[in-house]
Amino acid sequence: MSSSPLNVAIIGMGTVGSGVAKILLDRAEQMTTRAGRPIQLKKAVVRDLSRPRNVDLPAEVLTDSIDAVLHDESIDVVIQLIGGIDPAYDIMLRALESGKDVVTANKALLCEKGESLFRRARELGRCICFEAAVAGGVPLIETVTQAMTANQITSIEAILNGTSNYILTEMFSHNVSYDDAVKSAQEIGYAEADPAMDVDGTDAAQKLGILVQLALGIKVGLNQFLRQGIDCLSLADLQYAAELGYTVKLLAVAKLLDGQLEMHAQPTLIRNDNPLAHVEDAYNKIALEGDAVGKVWLSGMGAGQMATASAVVANVVDIAVGRAALTFPRLDLWNPREGIKIMPREEISRRYFLRLNVEDRPHVLADITNVLGDHEISIASLVQHEAPEVDPSEEFSIVPLVIMTHRTTEGRFQAASRELDELDCIRSPFVRMPVND
Missing domain, CATH: 3.30.70.260 (ACT domain)
Structure with missing residues (x-):
């Protein structure tokens, strides 16, 4: 095991990036113990150097130049936390081609461009780690790709969007309108100024697409399955559901039925005796069913700065100790497979x-x-x-x-x-x- 430092750079110092920097700086000794080597934050790329931040970064760490990271041969890992497709796709490709491993939380990028990114990473002998892209701090990707490899996963039922779950909880628990609940989520930091991707079902659908890709080896576009958000609901809908013995959750579902995949992400009435009905605030909960192990439950914070940062740093440690280099090229990630058809809606x-x-x-x-x-x-x-x-x-x-x-x-x-x-x-x-x- 190397005792030399692992030098990392963060591209994108928003909410999650700031949380990652806090962990790396405030818990440096703990990270060294767990990684077997120091993990040093060498660069943090921001758009505006003058903007105040809630993490105290050394002056030499801050830069507004992505090239300063990509051209620095001493940097081993790029933590890519820019959202969307462009320029995130180009930045990730350039990071891989400059000899760096990549950690990302960008589920939209993986959902749309995962196949080409993973292929290129394998060609270059590099790793892409993405635990934070699905379910925040819940170790879901590791469970699907490693812990359940003896199984054919036959069913996924999951609450994957912490922001929507917080909004629904706030509406019902505090008897408030949808608009007031969204405002509360924005004030806490769970929802962006424009919460559209969370509340219209896109975020949950993208995460479900990643899980299906990993569990079953098939790529399903967002237009191939039913997707609906919570932005159509009112407090009355939640109250009527409760009167009937149900709770409303934004539920993402993928099930193998007679060789076909039933798939949808929609606000759904869930019976109150189902554990998924009792997931509150920004928590996520996932039920995975494997043909050998049966049903496996995972739960944890699905939104928020430190929960997501926790998953990012865990991936950095995987790279530091050499686990990612061993597992990434051998795992069947994003390799297309044949045989499973999408059930017509x-x-x-x-x-x-x-x-x-x-x-x-x-x-x-x-x-x-x-x-x-x-x-x-x-x-x-x-x-x-x-x-x-x-x-x-x-x-x-x-x-x-x-x-x-x-x-x-x-x-x-x-x-x-x-x-x-x-x-x-x-x-x-x-x-x-x-x-x-």
Whole structure:
């Protein structure tokens, strides 16, 4: 084992980058003990050198030049924490080609460009480590790629977006609106100024895509499976779900069924006796099912500075002790495999929750049940609270109607939804969610 220092550079000193720097600087002695050699932060690349930061960096560490890192032969590892695809893809390629291993938390980049990046890393004899890209501080990537290698993973059910989970928890626990819960998440630092990728389901879908790639060897684009966010929900939806014995979570699912992969990431009603229903705040929880080990549960913080930084630093230590160099070239990561087909979304079978705002007048319920019946969808339960008497000057009032269906296919449900959208008696919003039984 080498006793020489492992020199690292951070590109991107945002929330996570600052957390990584804090750990490397404040726990230098601990990191040396665990890595068997010193880990030295040599450079930190920022866009604005004059901007104040919440971590005290030595003056010689800060730079606004990426080339200062890539051209420095003494730097062994680049911690690449820039989001998005461009210029992150070019920076990672250049880091690999300059002889450096890479640690990243960029799930969007891996989801879109993982195959070419991993191929190039193997050609160059370099490593890419990415534990922080999925589930924050939860050691999920290591579990899927190493600890469960004796298994064929047959099922993934996971809460993978800590920001959305915090928002849903805040709404229901504190009886606040969606907008107020988002604002709270932004104030704490869980949500960005523009929280779109978290709340529209993109982040969870990207993470699910990475897990499917690792577990099953197939690349699934975001447009190939159902994706829906929590930005369509209101407090009323969570309250009606609770009345029916369920909790709403943004649930990412991938299941092997008869040689096909059922895959979706959507706000979903989960029975209250399911452990996934009790994951609160910014925590993530993942249920992996293997054909040998059965069900394995993992849980931990899925958002926040130090949780994600923890996973980044763990990868740096893997490189320092030589584990990454041994495992990366041998693991079957991002090598395309054949044989598993994506289940057409129209064939996915499950139950559904509908919340409709309807005119409180005769024949409305008959109109709705006729549409559902025409598509062979039967009703399991119906909730309509007693409405107040209508003012004589008004023709009718608008009241919420909640329907739980029996099991049906996504194709039938979508066809019925389109017809329900056309009924004059239904007013927007029309909320629909799957049920995980």
